[in-house]
Amino acid sequence: TQLLEQSPQFLSIQEGENLTVYCNSSSVFSSLQWYRQEPGEGPVLLVTVVTGGEVKKLKRLTFQFGDARKDSSLHITAAQPGDTGLYLCAGGSGYALNFGKGTSLLVTP
Amino acid sequence: DTAVSQTPKYLVTQMGNDKSIKCEQNLGHDTMYWYKQDSKKFLKIMFSYNNKELIINETVPNRFSPKSPDKAHLNLHINSLELGDSAVYFCASSPTVQGTVSGYTFGSGTRLTVV
Numbered sequence: 001t002q003l004l005e006q007s008p009q010f011l012s013i014q015e016g017e018n019l020t021v022y023c024n025s026s027s028v029f030s031s032l033q034w035y036r037q038e039p040g041e042g043p044v045l046l047v048t049v050v051t052g053g054e055v056k057k058l059k060r061l062t063f064q065f066g067d068a069r070k071d072s073s074l075h076i077t078a079a080q081p082g083d084t085g086l087y088l089c090a091g092g093s094g095y096a097l098n099f100g101k102g103t104s105l106l107v108t109p
Numbered sequence: 110d111t112a113v114s115q116t117p118k119y120l121v122t123q124m125g126n127d128k129s130i131k132c133e134q135n136l137g138h139d140t141m142y143w144y145k146q147d148s149k150k151f152l153k154i155m156f157s158y159n160n161k162e163l164i165i166n167e168t169v170p171n172r173f174s175p176k177s178p179d180k181a182h183l184n185l186h187i188n189s190l191e192l193g194d195s196a197v198y199f200c201a202s203s204p205t206v207q208g209t210v211s212g213y214t215f216g217s218g219t220r221l222t223v224v
Contacts, residue, residue, distance in 0.1 A: 043213075048211075
């Protein structure tokens with residue numbers, strides 16, 4: 001099993017602040033995905049990154065895949081309360097995704 | 110119209126009982142999965158089916174038996190429930206077995222509580 005370590009585990013910030021969360025592994029992945037999960041719901045796919053060094057933007061969210069394809073980061077600019085949730089990274093080179101333990105983000109007004 | 114629907118949403122049952130969770134997807138996807146999310150929010154793969162054929166069976170007790178009558182349905186039957194089975198169970202689907210590239214669509218989960 002390819003392990004994915006996410007940091008920080010918890011993050012509490014005020015509206016308008018910027019933040020970065022990290023996803024690291026000792027394994028190389030063919031692709032990495034980021035999901036957001038809200039309470040009582042299933043994870044929802046945000047982005048897939050496949051090329052080393054790739055940067056993708058989704059409104060105020062910026063995703064980066066490491067050059068060696070072992071790590072990824074998610075940067076949120078000017079966080080809003082609607083960004084609150086559990087952010088999960090996931091990767092796999094076989095038939096199923098392995099998930100990290102997530103970063104739980106709370107954005108307060 | 111819900112893409113991946115699971116029933117029931119909540120399930121409270123006594124130790125030793127047998128229960129089933131149903132999952133249906135209307136996306137036309139070939140591959141379906143069951144994941145277990147523990148109290149620390151860690152998601153772990155249990156099973157994967159592609160076109161009704163089992164392709165992944167992780168180290169799950171054989172009290173857990175998945176059944177896929179067709180590629181749109183993947184049900185999970187659990188025998189002799191134990192306290193440690195309490196968790197949220199998620200069904201998911203992907204267009205093909207290469208879900209690690211295309212991404213998964215998850216259901217909203219079934220919270221199982223064994224008392």
